Structures are given as structure tokens and as C-alpha cells.
Amino acid sequence: MRLKLYHAKWSLCSQMVRVAMAEKGLSYESNLIKLVDHYPKGENLSPEYLAINPKGIVPAVDLDGEIITESTNIIKRLNKLTGENDIDLWPVDVDQVKLNSWVEDTTLTDGVPLGKTLGTAIPPFSLILINFMVKKYLSYFQAIKVFWKHPLRDRGRGFLAMKFFNIHKPLAASCYKVLVRSLIDIEKNLEDSGPYFLGKFSHIDINLMCCFHRLSDVRLDKILEIEELPNIKKYWELLKSRESYKKGILDFYGEKENGDIEEVFGPNVSMHLEPLISMIRKYKT
Numbered sequence: 001m002r003l004k005l006y007h008a009k010w011s012l013c014s015q016m017v018r019v020a021m022a023e024k025g026l027s028y029e030s031n032l033i034k035l036v037d038h039y040p041k042g043e044n045l046s047p048e049y050l051a052i053n054p055k056g057i058v059p060a061v062d063l064d065g066e067i068i069t070e071s072t073n074i075i076k077r078l079n080k081l082t083g084e085n086d087i088d089l090w091p092v093d094v095d096q097v098k099l100n101s102w103v104e105d106t107t108l109t110d111g112v113p114l115g116k117t118l119g120t121a122i123p124p125f126s127l128i129l130i131n132f133m134v135k136k137y138l139s140y141f142q143a144i145k146v147f148w149k150h151p152l153r154d155r156g157r158g159f160l161a162m163k164f165f166n167i168h169k170p171l172a173a174s175c176y177k178v179l180v181r182s183l184i185d186i187e188k189n190l191e192d193s194g195p196y197f198l199g200k201f202s203h204i205d206i207n208l209m210c211c212f213h214r215l216s217d218v219r220l221d222k223i224l225e226i227e228e229l230p231n232i233k234k235y236w237e238l239l240k241s242r243e244s245y246k247k248g249i250l251d252f253y254g255e256k257e258n259g260d261i262e263e264v265f266g267p268n269v270s271m272h273l274e275p276l277i278s279m280i281r282k283y284k285t
């Protein structure tokens with residue numbers, strides 16, 4: 001079997017697939033793609049990559065010549081393969097409806113407006129970093145080229161807007177409610193079924209591991225440690241202790257990834273932390 005992964009180091013959806021690969025113990029040929037929002041010579045809009053994924057986004061997998069795109073599809077497909085570890089990411093003895101809907105809602109699903117679900121509410125919080133990277137790495141000419149070339153029109157428009165303006169703050173603020181509601185739902189769910197989201201480890205824990213990790217990239221991880229969310233605190237520790245967290249996420253942080261995060265935040269926490277914590281306290285009382 002030949003398994004080739006097209007992915008990016010700092011990409012939430014790529015992280016999800018890499019964690020799934022690590023959980024299954026699958027070895028793969030790695031093809032790292034430089035994304036146009038943080039590399040002047042971005043590769044995801046190149047004719048070669050567009051031939052693999054015409055949407056120009058990562059991840060994509062080549063499984064014996066068959067191209068699979070969309071992180072959820074990829075993970076479901078990988079789960080059918082036999083790797084070194086005997087683990088089923090879609091166990092039949094857990095609530096299938098819940099698993100399905102939570103996986104949907106924690107994925108960056110195309111066509112779902114930003115901020116509608118947890119999976120589409122996390123990226124707006126990442127925008128502080130993306131906004132910074134677009135300004136830092138893209139020339140005006142490159143930003144205009146991305147605007148023209150990006151098959152996903154709203155992405156092209158967004159990246160161009162970020163070259164000129166800071167659009168991250170209002171967009172993140174518009175997602176407070178969804179993030180807070182989702183955390184409260186997760187807390188309640190863990191209280192009922194823990195230690196993993198549906199009792200045993202499954203696809204949804206991979207998505208939540210990556211979403212929570214992104215919160216830590218944007219200096220919002222303190223929200224996962226507050227006393228109002230004790231089950232989330234335990235759960236996050238448990239997720240971080242899995243080998244797949246290191247293999248699929250941490251191992252892909254280099255000087256550039258860490259350097260950009262440091263340059264944006266320094267020793268500071270996110271500007272959204274306090275309002276979010278106050279909102280959780282309000283909802284919990």
C-alpha cells in the first residue's frame with residue numbers, strides 16, 4: 001500500500017489527519033505544502049497541487065493512486081486501513097448520531113459560515129496569526145495574485161483584505177458565543193460519559209485535540225483550565241498525554257511556527273481570554 005499525505009505544518013485540518021495516522025500507526029510519505037497565506041512562494045495554488053486538490057487546500061491523501069480530500073473523509077478512510085496499532089476511530093458501540101454530528105461540527109467544513117460551529121469558530125481565533133503572517137510574508141502583488149488565483153473565492157478575498165487591514169478582532173469576537181456554548185456542551189458531555197468524549201477514544205477526540213491545541217497556539221489555553229470546566233481540564237491533559245499529540249502536532253513546530261507565535265503574542269495571553277472566561281462564568285451560573 002502506498003500512502004502519501006499532502007499537508008502543511010501549521011494547518012488544523014492537516015493536524016487532524018496526522019493525529020489519525022499516528023493513532024492508527026500508519027506510515028506515510030510526507031509531502032509538505034507551503035501555504036500561500038504564510039509563504040511568499042506558496043505551493044497550494046500551483047498547477048501541480050491544483051491537479052491533486054482543485055480547491056487548493058490541504059490536506060489531501062494519495063492512497064494507491066486514489067486522491068482523497070477533506071479531513072473527515074480522509075480520517076474515515078484511513079480508519080479502514082490496518083496500521084501498527086489496533087484501534088478503531090469509529091467504534092460501533094458508541095452513539096453513532098452523536099459521533100457523526102460532533103465530528104461534522106468540529107471540522108472546518110466548506111460552505112458552513114465561519115462561526116456557526118466549533119470547527120468554524122476556531123479559525124477566526126487563528127486569524128490573529130494568519131493576519132500577521134499575510135502582512136509579514138506576502139507582498140501586495142502576491143496578495144493580489146492569491147485573490148485572483150484562489151479557487152475558494154472567499155479565501156482569496158480574505159487574504160487580500162488581511163494584507164491591508166486587521167480583520168481578526170471583530171471576526172473572533174463574533175464567535176465568542178459558539179465557542180463558549182461548545183465548551184459548556186463538551187464539559188457536560190464529559191461529565192456524563194468521560195474520560196474521552198464518548199467514553200472510549202474516537203474520531204471526535206482527534207478533532208477536539210486539534211481544536212484545543214489551536215486555542216493554545218492563540219494563547220487561549222487558560223480557558224481549558226478554569227475551575228468551571230473541571231472535566232475539560234482533565235480531558236485536555238489526557239489528550240496531550242497521547243503519543244499522537246506529539247507525533248501529529250508538536251513534532252511539526254519549527255523555528256518559523258514558534259517564531260511567528262512568539263512575535264505576535266510575546267508573553268501575553270489573548271485579548272479574547274477575559275471576555276470568554278466571563279461569558280463562561282455567566283452561562284454556568
Ligand SMILES: N[C@@H](CCC(=O)N[C@@H](CS)C(=O)NCC(=O)O)C(=O)O
Nearest residue numbers: 011012013057058070071108109110
Ligand atoms: N474542509 C477542509 C478544509 C481544509 C482547509 O481549509 N485547509 C486549510 C488549512 S487548515 C488550507 O489549506 N488553507 C490554505 C488556503 O486556503 O489557501 C478539510 O476539512 O480538509
